[in-house]
Amino acid sequence: MASLHDQIGELRSQFMNELKEAIHSKDLENLKVKYLGKKGPIQALMISLKNCTPDERPLFGKVINDLKEELTLHCDHSLARLKQVELDARLADEWIDVTLPGRRTHKGKLHPITQAMNRIIDILMGMGFSVQLGPDVDTDYYNFGGLNFAPDHPARDMQDTFYLNTGLLLRTHTSNVQVHTMKNFAPPIRIIAPGRCFRNEDISARSHVFFHQVEGIYIDRNVTFADLFSTMDEFLSKLLGEKVETRYRPSYFPFVEPGLEVDVRCISCKGTGCRICKHTGWLEILGAGMVHPNVLKEGNIDPEQYSGYAWGMGIERLTMLLNDIRDIRLFTENDLRFLEQFP
């Protein structure tokens, strides 16, 4: 009897020591298995009961059961307490303040010039034109010679050119794509060429060394002036609104004959005269004409069999007119206060 009491006392104090050291609920679960599990010391004591005398057995059995209950209670209490501590710690850790204002993300958008180009491309693709890109850096031939600019022709002075020391130049207009395309494709040709252009000019509110154009060219059998008019009217009404009124004025470009300039009724004052149209009631929008026979020949196209029209327009100028922008330099300054005004 005394020795069982000793054993029980020993077991209890061992258990209590280990209980103090259990910090995590996992430790406690292990402790419970260790002492109260099937292979634990309490179970061993139970088994040893069979060696007792029948008198001793109920008494001893009760003492062992009491210990078992006592330890179980300790375990369950401590486990509940530790689990609560752990839960509190996790909640504190994962706490999210849903009332905090969100972080602002800055959404980029397309540059107004890109937007205008995309819009023009969309419209013209819808009218059957496909997009053809040409080089920004090109030869004199494609930018001038192949477009019927004579070597000493004063028309070359119309466009001040950046020459590279390799003998190449930065294209002064997207018209260089005309001859490239004619040499590479047989008629019918129906393409537009959007892109960058460069001119060696003084930078001011009205002119820049860097700008964009969209060129168009259509070559087939029996293409006439009427086709040019109807295509320009259709295109401009899609771009500027159904009711836009157009005006065609004779003009000169070496690569077209006849050449002309196309005006639209001022979109701002509707023709009554304002600052934007310089009180003329009209806005000059693009240059156009019937492709010169010499240019067709340069593109290996027989002018007796084929004819065509071409046009070219400046995108900065158009965007400035449409949005009442008074300084072309704004497009290249990347000032967000300017850019953010566009949708």
Ligand code: DAH
């Ligand atoms: N390339 C001319 C310019 O930069 C614009 C132009 C005029 C293009 C008449 C054409 C055209 O295709 O037919 O001013």
